[in-house]
Amino acid sequence: MRVRDALIAGALLLAGRRPPKRPRAREVPPGEPNPRAELLVIALFGLAALSACAFVAVYALDRIPDQTQFLGLSLGLALLFVAAGLIVTAHKLIVTEQLEDEYPPDEHPAEQEAIEHRVVDSGSRITRKRLFGLALGGAAGAIGVAVLAPVASLGPVVDMDPFYATPWRKGRRLVDQNGRPWRASDIEESDFYTAFPEGADRENVASPVVVVRVAARYLDLPPANRGYDAHGVVAYSKICTHAGCAIALYRTPLFQPNEPKPALVCPCHYSTFNPGTGGTVEFGPAGRKLPMLPLEIDANGFLRAAGTFDEPVGPSWWGVRMRGAHQA
Amino acid sequence: MITRKVVRFLDERSNTAPFLRKTLRYLFPDHWSFLLGEVALYCFIVLVATGTYLALFYTDSTATVVYHGPYVPLQGQQMTEAYKSVVDISTTVKAGLLIRQTHHWAADVFVAAIVLHVLRIFFTGAYRKPRELTYWIGLTMLMVTLLEGFLGYSLADDLLSGMGLAIAYGVALSIPFAGANLAALIWGGPFPGTHSFFARMYIAHVFLIPALLAVLITAHLALVALRHHTQFRSTRATERRLVGVPLFPGQTPRSLGLLFAVAGVLFLLGGLVQINPIWLWGPYHTYSATNGAQPDWYLGWLIGALRLVPGFDVTIDGYTLVPNPFWGGVLFPLLVFGFLLVWPFAERHATGDYGYHNVLDRPRDAPWRTAIGFAVLAWVFMIFLAGSADRIDVLFDLPYTAQIFVYRIVIWIAPVVVGVIAYRVCTELQAGERVERDRGRARREAEFS
Numbered sequence: 004m005r006v007r008d009a010l011i012a013g014a015l016l017l018a019g020r021r022p023p024k025r026p027r028a029r030e031v032p033p034g035e036p037n038p039r040a041e042l043l044v045i046a047l048f049g050l051a052a053l054s055a056c057a058f059v060a061v062y063a064l065d066r067i068p069d070q071t072q073f074l075g076l077s078l079g080l081a082l083l084f085v086a087a088g089l090i091v092t093a094h095k096l097i098v099t100e101q102l103e104d105e106y107p108p109d110e111h112p113a114e115q116e117a118i119e120h121r122v123v124d125s126g127s128r129i130t131r132k133r134l135f136g137l138a139l140g141g142a143a144g145a146i147g148v149a150v151l152a153p154v155a156s157l158g159p160v161v162d163m164d165p166f167y168a169t170p171w172r173k174g175r176r177l178v179d180q181n182g183r184p185w186r187a188s189d190i191e192e193s194d195f196y197t198a199f200p201e202g203a204d205r206e207n208v209a210s211p212v213v214v215v216r217v218a219a220r221y222l223d224l225p226p227a228n229r230g231y232d233a234h235g236v237v238a239y240s241k242i243c244t245h246a247g248c249a250i251a252l253y254r255t256p257l258f259q260p261n262e263p264k265p266a267l268v269c270p271c272h273y274s275t276f277n278p279g280t281g282g283t284v285e286f287g288p289a290g291r292k293l294p295m296l297p298l299e300i301d302a303n304g305f306l307r308a309a310g311t312f313d314e315p316v317g318p319s320w321w322g323v324r325m326r327g328a329h330q331a
Numbered sequence: 332m333i334t335r336k337v338v339r340f341l342d343e344r345s346n347t348a349p350f351l352r353k354t355l356r357y358l359f360p361d362h363w364s365f366l367l368g369e370v371a372l373y374c375f376i377v378l379v380a381t382g383t384y385l386a387l388f389y390t391d392s393t394a395t396v397v398y399h400g401p402y403v404p405l406q407g408q409q410m411t412e413a414y415k416s417v418v419d420i421s422t423t424v425k426a427g428l429l430i431r432q433t434h435h436w437a438a439d440v441f442v443a444a445i446v447l448h449v450l451r452i453f454f455t456g457a458y459r460k461p462r463e464l465t466y467w468i469g470l471t472m473l474m475v476t477l478l479e480g481f482l483g484y485s486l487a488d489d490l491l492s493g494m495g496l497a498i499a500y501g502v503a504l505s506i507p508f509a510g511a512n513l514a515a516l517i518w519g520g521p522f523p524g525t526h527s528f529f530a531r532m533y534i535a536h537v538f539l540i541p542a543l544l545a546v547l548i549t550a551h552l553a554l555v556a557l558r559h560h561t562q563f564r565s566t567r568a569t570e571r572r573l574v575g576v577p578l579f580p581g582q583t584p585r586s587l588g589l590l591f592a593v594a595g596v597l598f599l600l601g602g603l604v605q606i607n608p609i610w611l612w613g614p615y616h617t618y619s620a621t622n623g624a625q626p627d628w629y630l631g632w633l634i635g636a637l638r639l640v641p642g643f644d645v646t647i648d649g650y651t652l653v654p655n656p657f658w659g660g661v662l663f664p665l666l667v668f669g670f671l672l673v674w675p676f677a678e679r680h681a682t683g684d685y686g687y688h689n690v691l692d693r694p695r696d697a698p699w700r701t702a703i704g705f706a707v708l709a710w711v712f713m714i715f716l717a718g719s720a721d722r723i724d725v726l727f728d729l730p731y732t733a734q735i736f737v738y739r740i741v742i743w744i745a746p747v748v749v750g751v752i753a754y755r756v757c758t759e760l761q762a763g764e765r766v767e768r769d770r771g772r773a774r775r776e777a778e779f780s
Contacts, residue, residue, distance in 0.1 A: 080595070251619065270622040
């Protein structure tokens with residue numbers, strides 16, 4: 004038995020022997036093995052796998068404190084371990100050779116000419132080239148316009164009416180955020196109040212107004228706004244005429260002796276308006292005064308609009324003063 | 332063995348083995364500054380992945396709802412469905428906050444990487460013939476990316492995003508002649524627009540612009556590869572001979588390593604460093620605004636410009652022609668991008684250099700370009716700083732108005748000063764090199780004699 008096995012094994016060994024491979028030219032030059040770097044990379048990939056498992060574990064847990072932080076930490080570390088492994092591979096385990104190559108030719112004159120000739124020759128059967136081109140261009144242009152025309156459905160492209168409309172009209176009461184009407188006596192000198200037209204949409208830019216009480220020594224309304232105040236209580240559109248933010252700051256002279264006048268300030272670009280002089284611009288980039296709302300006090304002491312704004316509301320546009328604000 | 336089988340399978344079916352062989356040997360010049368564009372690309376990948384996840388939970392509706400979720404300070408408040416869905420992503424969706432914050436960080440790093448990449452391209456003259464198309468496509472991507480980022484944080488519909496949209500509306504209105512028509516078209520009427528306005532932003536943010544970016548990225552990379560990379564000069568690297576590390580094996584683990592490093596850092600930031608906590612800002616209403624609002628960093632230059640322009644509208648007899656936000660919000664970015672876009676023409680015209688350039692300049696090699704580039708950079712950077720004057724007021728008690736008056740002068744002086752200094756530094760460095768060369772030559776001559 005043993006002899007037969009040995010014979011078969013020997014025969015196989017002899018028969019299986021192939022002529023030795025021709026040594027081929029290497030595509031990438033050889034380099035020394037680096038077992039320590041290899042071990043490090045394997046360890047880094049192992050850590051990456053562990054961190055990824057940790058991420059799944061943290062995710063699977065029910066809500067725990069700082070879950071977002073642990074999720075970010077485990078996933079971020081997993082990715083960074085892979086990155087570290089790859090970078091060690093690049094620097095220690097792979098032969099990075101600086102090779103040379105020719106830049107491609109700057110141009111191919113023969114091919115350029117052939118392309119040109121192909122185009123020119125193809126058109127030789129067309130005798131009225133300009134007319135042909137014009138017709139083709141006209142068709143393409145018209146189809147382009149036709150395809151783009153439905154874009155006009157997006158908005159009122161030419162109707163500027165909505166830009167001038169406001170919900171304010173004579174007699175409309177000023178209400179607070181909860182719909183409670185403001186009394187003139189609620190408005191105190193050192194504070195500022197937001198008011199809306201009773202029953203109107205509050206998100207409309209033409210709705211919100213700021214209401215302040217201006218001390219008599221600062222109240223000097225221009226002729227156009229004479230009588231817009233109700234015993235020193237004035238109201239202006241809350242939307243800045245510069246870029247449309249809400250005017251959310253009120254500077255009163257009470258606490259700032261160095262600031263001479265009360266001022267309404269927009270926190271976006273710090274346009275500053277004087278509430279005592281019809282909303283004129285004191286500082287900042289606004290190019291138009293704040294629209295002023297005329298006020299009156301009814302028999303029960305509630306504040307009511309005595310009309311609508313003296314100017315269109317919101318940021319300016321080309322020809323903004325062409326028309327005045329009007330009731331919606 | 333398995334490699335050969337796969338390659339044969341592909342080659343037999345696609346006829347691509349010759350192409351693949353050349354591709355694997357495509358050379359990458361070895362310099363760190365060539366990786367900035369790659370960082371941007373990897374941010375884009377992270378953005379698409381995280382953004383897709385967020386889209387599975389986001390609602391693009393401005394219908395009003397009352398919040399009854401687990402975040403107590405907002406309970407009972409009226410808000411849009413859009414804002415509520417983002418609050419839910421941040422509070423009730425598991426891993427939602429991680430993905431949202433990572434998405435936001437990735438956007439900020441994305442734009443930063445692109446800006447640094449553009450600076451590298453500009454100051455090394457990499458945009459010169461034959462690579463102008465690559466450069467213009469890159470600048471287009473930067474412009475599109477700014478819009479994409481703005482749309483992204485506008486979709487959250489928190490207080491800050493609403494204020495940003497109001498400003499965008501004001502800027503759109505200010506465009507001469509057609510501004511109001513354009514704004515009416517985009518918003519579907521006066522601010523805050525129709526109920527479908529958020530659907531419009533949403534489709535632009537998640538489909539139109541990313542698809543456009545994907546096309547532009549493909550064209551950008553194809554053009555880079557077809558003309559091959561630029562390189563810095565060395566004894567081996569010349570205008571005709573390219574020296575670099577092959578795509579495989581040399582560059583592959585490096586680039587993959589960078590991809591994983593970028594993704595890893597972004598997820599660490601997303602998990603550990605809070606960004607844009609929209610539940611603190613609260614929902615937006617037309618009538619509310621907050622003090623000290625700062626946009627994402629890449630819009631700081633526009634905020635600064637909008638704030639610096641003195642208050643005037645161009646009017647004729649009370650008839651408004653050009654409203655104020657046009658200068659800072661439209662003309663200023665147009666000037667900066669216009670400068671970058673026409674610079675290759677201008678430089679060619681000024682220097683008469685119409686030749687091909689595969690070898691890069693160092694900044695000192697082109698003192699005029701470096702000086703002008705730094706001057707424009709100083710101009711934009713000072714305006715960017717002016718955008719944070721209100722924070723400086725709060726932090727250091729420097730009056731805001733005084734700062735603005737100073738900035739209005741400094742933004743014109745700083746470019747001149749910085750440009751002159753940059754020019755001098757370049758020529759001094761050049762002179763130093765000349766001296767070194769002469770010394771070396773003298774030494775060699777002394778040794779030979």
